[in-house]
Amino acid sequence: MRYVTPSGFVGKGPWLFYNLATPSELMTTNLLTQNMTQSPTPILQVQNLSKTFAGVKALDNVPLTVQRGEVHALMGENGAGKSTLMKILIGLHTPDAGEVIFDGHPLPYGDVHEILKRGISMIHQELQVVPELTVAQNIFLGRETTGGLFSRLNDRRQEKEAGLLLAQMGVDIRPGRKMKHLSVAEMQMVEIAKAISNQAKVIIMDEPTSALSDKEVATLFRIIGELKQNGVAIIYISHKMEEIFAIADTITVLRDGQYMDTQPAAGLNRNSLIAMMVGREIDSLFPESVPRKGQEVLSVRNLSRAGKFTDINFTVHEGEVLGLAGLMGAGRTEIARAIFGLDRPERGDIYIKGQKADIRSPQDAIRNGIGYVSEDRKALGFIPGLSVKQNITLASLPSHAKGGLIQDKAETEAAAKMVADLKIKTAGMHQKVTYLSGGNQQKVVIGKVLLASPDLIILDEPTRGIDIGAKSEIYKLINQLTAHGLAVIMISSELPEIIGMSDRVVVLSQGRQTATLSREEATPETIMAYAMHD
Amino acid sequence: MIPTQKPQSTYLNQVGEAYKTRLRGLSTYGILLAFLVVCVVLSLVTPRFLTIPNLTIVVTQVSINALLAFGVTFVIITGGIDLSIGSMVAVTGVVAAMFAHPDTYPVGVPLLMGLLAGLLFGAFNGFVITRSKVHPFIITLGTMTMGRGLALILSKGRPISNLSDAFNFIGGGQVLGIPMPIIILVVMFILCSIALHKTVLGRYMYAVGGNEQAARASGINLSKVKMVVYTLCGGLAGLAGIVLTSRITTGQPNAGAGFELNAIAAAIIGGTSTSGGTGTMTGTLIGALLIGVISNGLDLLNVTSYYQQVVMGIIIIGAVVLDSWNQNKNNS
Numbered sequence: 001m002r003y004v005t006p007s008g009f010v011g012k013g014p015w016l017f018y019n020l021a022t023p024s025e026l027m028t029t030n031l032l033t034q035n036m037t038q039s040p041t042p043i044l045q046v047q048n049l050s051k052t053f054a055g056v057k058a059l060d061n062v063p064l065t066v067q068r069g070e071v072h073a074l075m076g077e078n079g080a081g082k083s084t085l086m087k088i089l090i091g092l093h094t095p096d097a098g099e100v101i102f103d104g105h106p107l108p109y110g111d112v113h114e115i116l117k118r119g120i121s122m123i124h125q126e127l128q129v130v131p132e133l134t135v136a137q138n139i140f141l142g143r144e145t146t147g148g149l150f151s152r153l154n155d156r157r158q159e160k161e162a163g164l165l166l167a168q169m170g171v172d173i174r175p176g177r178k179m180k181h182l183s184v185a186e187m188q189m190v191e192i193a194k195a196i197s198n199q200a201k202v203i204i205m206d207e208p209t210s211a212l213s214d215k216e217v218a219t220l221f222r223i224i225g226e227l228k229q230n231g232v233a234i235i236y237i238s239h240k241m242e243e244i245f246a247i248a249d250t251i252t253v254l255r256d257g258q259y260m261d262t263q264p265a266a267g268l269n270r271n272s273l274i275a276m277m278v279g280r281e282i283d284s285l286f287p288e289s290v291p292r293k294g295q296e297v298l299s300v301r302n303l304s305r306a307g308k309f310t311d312i313n314f315t316v317h318e319g320e321v322l323g324l325a326g327l328m329g330a331g332r333t334e335i336a337r338a339i340f341g342l343d344r345p346e347r348g349d350i351y352i353k354g355q356k357a358d359i360r361s362p363q364d365a366i367r368n369g370i371g372y373v374s375e376d377r378k379a380l381g382f383i384p385g386l387s388v389k390q391n392i393t394l395a396s397l398p399s400h401a402k403g404g405l406i407q408d409k410a411e412t413e414a415a416a417k418m419v420a421d422l423k424i425k426t427a428g429m430h431q432k433v434t435y436l437s438g439g440n441q442q443k444v445v446i447g448k449v450l451l452a453s454p455d456l457i458i459l460d461e462p463t464r465g466i467d468i469g470a471k472s473e474i475y476k477l478i479n480q481l482t483a484h485g486l487a488v489i490m491i492s493s494e495l496p497e498i499i500g501m502s503d504r505v506v507v508l509s510q511g512r513q514t515a516t517l518s519r520e521e522a523t524p525e526t527i528m529a530y531a532m533h534d
Numbered sequence: 535m536i537p538t539q540k541p542q543s544t545y546l547n548q549v550g551e552a553y554k555t556r557l558r559g560l561s562t563y564g565i566l567l568a569f570l571v572v573c574v575v576l577s578l579v580t581p582r583f584l585t586i587p588n589l590t591i592v593v594t595q596v597s598i599n600a601l602l603a604f605g606v607t608f609v610i611i612t613g614g615i616d617l618s619i620g621s622m623v624a625v626t627g628v629v630a631a632m633f634a635h636p637d638t639y640p641v642g643v644p645l646l647m648g649l650l651a652g653l654l655f656g657a658f659n660g661f662v663i664t665r666s667k668v669h670p671f672i673i674t675l676g677t678m679t680m681g682r683g684l685a686l687i688l689s690k691g692r693p694i695s696n697l698s699d700a701f702n703f704i705g706g707g708q709v710l711g712i713p714m715p716i717i718i719l720v721v722m723f724i725l726c727s728i729a730l731h732k733t734v735l736g737r738y739m740y741a742v743g744g745n746e747q748a749a750r751a752s753g754i755n756l757s758k759v760k761m762v763v764y765t766l767c768g769g770l771a772g773l774a775g776i777v778l779t780s781r782i783t784t785g786q787p788n789a790g791a792g793f794e795l796n797a798i799a800a801a802i803i804g805g806t807s808t809s810g811g812t813g814t815m816t817g818t819l820i821g822a823l824l825i826g827v828i829s830n831g832l833d834l835l836n837v838t839s840y841y842q843q844v845v846m847g848i849i850i851i852g853a854v855v856l857d858s859w860n861q862n863k864n865n866s
Contacts, residue, residue, distance in 0.1 A: 342751065366753040380751045383744035385811040386737075394741055395752040397734045404733045448752065 041104065043068045043201055043233050044089075044120075049098030051084050053435060058084040059095070062259045064252055066202065069231045071224060073238065073248035073265065075277055080254040082237055083437075086204050089235075090122045091115040103201060121195035122204040126378075127187050131180035136162035138179050139194045165193050169223055185216035192223060196232075203227065204235045209243060210464065213328065221247055239466070241270050253277055277469070293503070294318030296354065297456045297487040298370070300339065303348035308334040309511040312348070316456060316487040321478060323502030323522070324491045326531050330508040332491045333375060336458045339489075340372040341365040353455075366395060371454030373446050375461040375491070381445040382433045389415040389429040391444050395452040418447035423473065439470035446477070456487040463497065475501060495524045507531050562817045564856065565804055569824045576831040583834055590713060596826035597715035598623075598774045600819060602797035603804075604726040605656075605770035607818045608763045610801055611730070613743040613810025614670040616764065618659060619771040619797055621681025623790030626652045626775030628685045631694035631785025634701040641700035648776040649769060655681065656768015660761040670764075678794070685787040694785035705780030715777050722773065727815040729766075739763060743810025799846070800825055803853040825849075 046064040050057070059081045066072045074082050087093040089100065091112035100107035108114045129138050136159040162175035171189045179187060188208060195203045205224075209217045224234055224247060238244055244251065244265070251268060253260040253276045260276050268276075296315050303312040309331035316322045324332045338345040341359040350357050352368045359365050365372070374380035382391045392415040393400055400411040415429055422443045426436055433444050442462070449457060459478070463471040478488055478501060492498050498505055505522040507515040507530035515530040577584035602619050609616045630648030633639050659677055663670045707714045730736040738759045741749040750756055774793075779785050804821030806813030828849065832842045 340751070361753075361755070362751050363753045363755055372751065374751065379745075380748050383741045383748055383811070385744040386740060390737060390740075394737070394749075394754075397737055401734045404735060405728075406732055406734060406737065452753070 042066060043103055045099075045101040046085075046089075047099045047101075049085065049088065049100065050096045051088065051093060052096055053084075057257045059088075059098075060257045061098070062254065062257070064259075065262070066233045066235060067250075068201070068233055069228050070249040071228060071234045071236050071247050073236045073244045073251045074254070075237075075239075075244065075251060075273070076254035076260075080277075081257040082254055083206075084257075085254070086122065086206065086235070086237070089115075089120055089202075089204065116198060119199055119201035120204070121198055121200035121202070123188060123191045123195065123206065123208055125207040125210060127184070127191055129179045129187050129191065132178065134159070134176050134178055135166075135173055135182070135190050136175040138190055139165070139175075139197055141194070143198075161197075162193065165197055166190075169193060169196070169226075171219065171223075184211040185213070185219075188212070188220070189223075196227070200232060202233045202235060204237070206237045207239070208236075209238065209240065211328065217243070241273070244273070245270070293320050294485060297352070298339070298489075299351040299354075300335075301349045301351070303335065303338060303345050303350070305334060305338055305343065305345045305347075307511075308343075309338075309508070312506075312508075312513050314506050314513070314516060316489055318455075318485045318487055319482045320503045321482055321488045321490055321501050323498040323505040324489060324508065325495070325498045325505050325527050326508035328493070329510070330531065331511040332508055333460055334511075335508075336372060336460050336489065336491060339365070340370055340458060342372075366452050366454070369453070369455035371395075371449035371452060371457040373442075373449050373457065373459050373462060375464060377438075377441055377445050382441060382448075384434040385432065387430045387432055388419065388424065388426050388436070388444055391433050392418050392447045392451060395448050414451060415447075418451055422447050422477065439466040442466060442470075442474075446474075450481075454486065456489065457481065458489045458491070460491045461493065462490065463492070463494070471497075495527060498522070498527065499524065562805055562814055562820075565817055565820050565824065565853070568853075569820050569827070572824060572827055572831070576827065576834070580831065580834045583831060588830070588834075590716070592826050592830045593719070593823070594713045594715045595830070596822050597719040598778050599793065599796050599800060599825065600719055600822035601722055601770050601774040601777070602793055603800035603818045603822045604722060604815060605767035606794070606797045607801045607804075607806050607813055607815060608726075608730065608739060609670075609767050610798070610806050610808060611739045611743045611810060611813045612760060612763050613746065614663065614760065614763070615674065615798070615808070616656075616659065616670065616767050617674040617794050618655070618678040618681050619767065619774075620790040620793035620795075621678045621685065622652055622655050622768055622771035623775040623778060623793055624685035624787055625655060625681050625688070626772040627779035627789050628689045628694060628785040628787055630701070630776045631697060631779050632688065634697040634779075634785075636696065636698040638698075641698065641704075644701055645704070645776060648779075649772045652768040652770070652772020652775065653765055654768070656765040656771070657761065659768065660764030663764065664757040664760050682787075682791075689785060689787040691787060693787070695783065697780070697783050697785075702780050702783050705777045706783070715781065718773065718777060722770070723815065723819055726770075730815050735759070735762060740811055743812075745811070796825060797822075799850045803850060821853075 042065045044064070044066040046062065049059050049062045049064075051059040062081065062085060064074075064085065074085070076082050084093060088095050088109070089107070091108070091110050091114070094110040100109075102118065102120065105118075108118075130141065133141070134155075136155065139162045140158050159175040166173050166175060166189070169189065169192070171186075173182065173186050173189060179190070182190065192203070208220060212220065224236075227234060236244070236248060248265040250262060251265050251273065252262040253273070255277065294317055296317050299315040301313055304310045312335055314322065324335065326332050334343065337343045339350060339359070341361045341364050344360070350359055352370075357364075357368050359368060359370075362372070383394065386394070389412060393411050396414075397406065397411075400407055400414055412429065418424070419426065419429065424436075424443045424447065425440050433441055436444065446459075446462070462474050462478075466474070478490070482488055490498070490501055499522055502522065503519055505515075505517045505527060506513060507517065507527055509531055515526070517526060517530075573584075582588055602623070606616050606619060626648045629651040630644040632644075633647050634641075634644035655677070659670075659674055662668075662677070663673050666673065704714055704718075709717060730739065738749070738754050741752065741754055742756055742759050746756060775790065778789055782789075800822035801813065801818045802808065802821070803824060804813070804817030804819070806818060825846065828845065829842055832845060837845075
């Protein structure tokens with residue numbers, strides 16, 4: 001038995017030091033034991049791994065070697081094959097060909113449970129927690145008892161053990177709290193605790209910082225450091241360069257399902273890494289644009305929604321990008337949802353081209369020429385069971401129909417043009433959107449919104465979780481849109497993006513508008529100062 | 535709006551097309567194959583199966599279940615369920631019978647009243663479901679009981695007989711040797727297929743069932759789609775009620791009990807997923823035919839109806855399990 005059960009701690013693993021007093025003490029002790037037990041062979045060796053989906057090679061002869069106790073960054077554009085590789089490692093996919101040796105034994109492909117037991121855990125980008133259970137119950141989920149299905153649960157004991165574990169990690173989360181009351185960062189810590197209690201030897205982290213504040217990132221990195229010292233290998237997937245260089249020992253790059261290279265992080269810099277990833281140097285991420293400010297498209301006046309945002313005032317003009325900046329929870333997405341009719345504001349007015357508009361639903365918003373690309377494309381973006389074509393035309397379907405009957409030719413042409421314009425990589429118009437990579441799914445959603453011919457498009461975190469190459473394409477697209485007279489509201493958590501793209505920036509802090517800055521005024525320091533304004 | 539880039543490679547398109555037929559066709563072809571296998575086996579073990587008179591009887595018998603299954607397919611694709619269709623058959627049958635006595639009204643009146651009763655009942659379902667936001671399972675469980683009571687109230691608990699010949703022709707007559715129920719079945723199949731696969735409304739049904747929130751954000755009026763879908767389902771149940779009443783030449787307040795389960799079974803065997811967003815009319819039709827053929831075959835083989843129910847249950851479970859295996863294979 002290599003993993004912890006609440007009723008009997010097996011003292012074999014490096015993370016089970018319940019008798020030790022302080023984490024630091026525990027760390028030193030462990031380093032010693034770890035050094036003694038650590039063998040020089042890599043913990044994970046992948047060779048010639050291949051996987052094909054619907055005729056598209058997601059992985060083509062990919063190797064990967066991960067050493068014990070290293071942080072191994074896995075990088076690549078969307079659709080490079082990172083997710084597929086990870087899903088094979090945790091047993092969600094079965095490879096077509098190739099070999100995976102984990103801890104000296106072949107990996108039992110497709111056996112999620114066995115793989116977890118042997119020590120590969122993944123912290124998913126979209127955390128997989130049971131919101132109604134407590135922290136402790138989540139940590140020990142599936143390993144509640146040593147007895148059978150009907151043996152008695154012992155919550156207090158679980159909580160005690162979970163508390164010890166969290167204390168050792170140096171995070172302050174009460175194990176009796178319900179998961180749903182935790183912040184994203186806290187949930188992530190619980191997931192890590194779960195992996196540790198699972199005696200994970202390899203922990204895969206997929207974009208772990210995408211919803212974390214700087215302080216929370218620091219905590220995460222400290223814990224990663226401690227895991228490393230204990231011989232745990234981390235496979236770290238992220239698009240954030242600063243993070244990669246701050247934390248990774250080794251970097252492996254995939255491109256279009258193929259292995260590019262593996263190099264020590266110390267030998268790489270930003271530009272050489274980007275070049276490896278995209279196969280081309282990106283000179284300027286943010287394309288030059290000539291501001292062509294036209295007539296006012298949207299004006300919001302004193303827009304308020306209790307507990308979310310208060311007295312928001314701004315205007316957007318044709319050909320202009322208005323950036324909405326702020327920290328998590330500043331109310332940016334909530335404002336976008338209110339403008340798009342997904343939520344009702346309690347107070348305030350929305351004017352479209354000078355006319356007061358009564359927007360009660362997304363239908364009203366679309367009729368008024370507003371398009372919204374959500375930050376959460378899975379929940380609000382696309383319909384998984386429908387094809388690329390059907391998703392793209394969904395918001396404008398009546399205009400491809402006569403008397404309620406869909407005109408197949410008109411529909412196909414409209415969708416095909418969008419696929420070509422946005423360079424959506426798909427095996428065909430009838431491919432289901434589920435099978436596309438994240439970046440291409442995002443493009444499908446953007447295509448859907450554009451096909452409804454909006455005058456104003458709200459892009460909520462349009463580049464979240466997508467790689468530099470696709471980011472650059474999205475930026476170019478935004479400039480093409482404004483060049484054609486569209487007004488754009490862009491919500492982003494990335495300061496360089498806000499500064500690089502926006503003509504004006506509205507800064508929000510805790511639901512209040514703290515500044516409206518011109519392009520010249522919008523420096524990182526100013527925006528940050530207003531974003532943290534009380 | 536955006537300058538057009540070079541068109542997509544045709545190779546990629548071909549791969550996509552091949553993929554599409556494989557994926558979308560899987561469950562429909564699977565059920566068609568099962569249907570053909572059952573037919574072949576039955577024609578081998580009993581010579582009476584593959585005869586025109588027998589097959590005509592099978593399809594005539596299937597027609598009522600198929601009409602109900604078409605309606606419930608719309609509902610299930612949007613992610614809902616309708617348990618009240620059996621009761622609707624009774625209500626609409628009784629209503630139609632009330633206007634169908636000889637020398638009272640022309641035959642159009644009972645027809646129209648029966649349909650109208652179904653549409654209204656369905657619209658009521660849709661209204662309560664969209665307003666209350668309570669799961670349709672619960673709402674239609676309630677209206678199922680209400681409907682049964684309504685049918686008993688309207689008929690004062692007694693069967694309504696003595697119906698006009700013109701009315702009885704709808705379920706019992708023939709045109710060019712083809713029984714009317716079969717003609718109605720074919721016409722409604724074509725209309726429902728067009729509605730589901732060729733119209734904006736049909737696409738919206740898939741969207742609502744596939745991802746309700748994304749459908750809403752795409753500007754689809756969820757309540758409207760659901761209202762229409764439940765109303766359509768009610769209308770088809772009304773038609774089924776009329777055909778049944780006409781066939782048995784009596785408005786029976788107890789008719790249609792348990793029909794909802796057979797209709798839902800036909801849809802599910804035909805590949806409609808209960809989680810919404812998938813399903814085809816062809817699949818549902820074959821599902822209904824398969825149920826009909828099997829029970830006919832068991833009749834011919836002198837298997838008692840008690841055993842038939844057990845067999846039918848096994849088939850429903852088998853079909854769903856097979857389908858879910860197929861889907862898992864496709865997803866991984």
